[in-house]
Amino acid sequence: MTATVDGGEAAPGTPAVPRAVVLLLGAAGAVVAVGGMRAVADLLAPVLLALMLTVTASPLTGWLRRRGTPSWLAVTATASTVYLTLFALGAALAASIAQLVDLLPTYADQFAALRADLAGALSGLGVDASAIPDRVDPGRVLAILGGLGGALSDSVLLLAVVLFMSLDTARIPDQLLGASAQRPEVVRALRSFARGTRRYLLVSTVFGLIVAVIDTALLWALGVPLPLLWGLLAFVTNYVPNIGFVLGLAPPALLGLLEGGVRLFLAVVVLYSVVNFVIQSVIQPKIVGDAVGLSATVSFLSLVFWAWVLGPLGALLAIPLSLLAKGLLVDIDPANRWMVPLISGDSADSGDPSASDVGRVGR
Secondary structure, eight states: OEEEOTTSOEEEEEESSOHHHHHHHHHHHHHHHHHHHHHTHHHHHHHHHHHHHHHHHHHHHHHHHHTTOOHHHHHHHHHHHHHHHHHHHHHHHHHHHHHHHHHGGGGHHHHHHHHHHHHHHHHHTTOOOTTSOSSOOHHHHHHHHHHHHHHHHSOHHHHHHHHHHHHHTTTHHHHHHHHTTTOHHHHHHHHHHHHHHHHHHHHHHHHHHHHHHHHHHHHHHHTOSOHHHHHHHHHHHTTSTTTHHHHHHHHHHHHHHHHHHHHHHHHHHHHHHHHHIIIIIIIHHHHHHHHHOOOHHHHHHHHHHHHHHHOHHHHHTHHHHHHHHHIIIIITOGGGGGGHHHHHSOGGGGSOOOGGGGGGTTO
16 A cells, blocks of 8 residues: 555555554554463463474474374374473472572571571671571572472473374375465575474474583582582573573582582682573574574573563573564564564575475475
């Protein structure tokens, strides 16, 4: 639609609605959508986690089908793989957290002495120290660390959605190939999302395992209690971009402070920083950026945004959710393809996807 000029003729290329109005309406719609997601975060977060897990495990269904495995057996194997992974991780977290809750009360005297020293130092600076807790509260620790384990292992909704999504994995490749005749751009965008999600989770899992093994060995050598728990925490927080290292460092460093004083605290911080900085801050971001096509700035902003919208699971799924948003808002529309180099920081990504991608959807 075009606007008319004084003579009654249409001015070619002039939008009937001013661009500023379009931008304001788009911003208003985005605010409403984000507010809606926040309102149903408890429902939406498990569904999105199930989607990411199913997308990651779906190649197993295709691999089994190509080798003559019956459809029902291939779907069962895919769902069982996801279930076993969730239950194993949830059980390991639950067992380790139970040990931590039993251990914390034994540090009551050390914590009291540490609080007294810290309160004295803050008082000397004129800072009120009343906000510092006066004892170690196992219930609070259980609530903080146990939330993740519960989200991964005890969500009935999550398990049900994984099952139904797994049932559909056997048909999705054929359905997408059929849809590509009418909506090739949509199919390319969905395939790009699935491929990027698998690459990101694969890279993060490999580096998470490396970091977890090294951190566990270091903490065991230093004599920090529960090294397996902190290694597991380092593995899980490796999926949190940018700040996962800090989240994985804080608990063992504080426990090292209670166990061995400032010397052990500094040893944990220094060794963690050396290992995790090299792996998680130098090597991994480069590989992750190349794998998913998101710049470091976009990755960090994704973490902040999705954690604010969906909570802890949003932080874990920040990169896959941003890839999904990119596919639905940018890749799906050729008119928005100019934003790709701004998001990825690589001008080489600005070209149109190859048409051959359509034929490989869902493989």
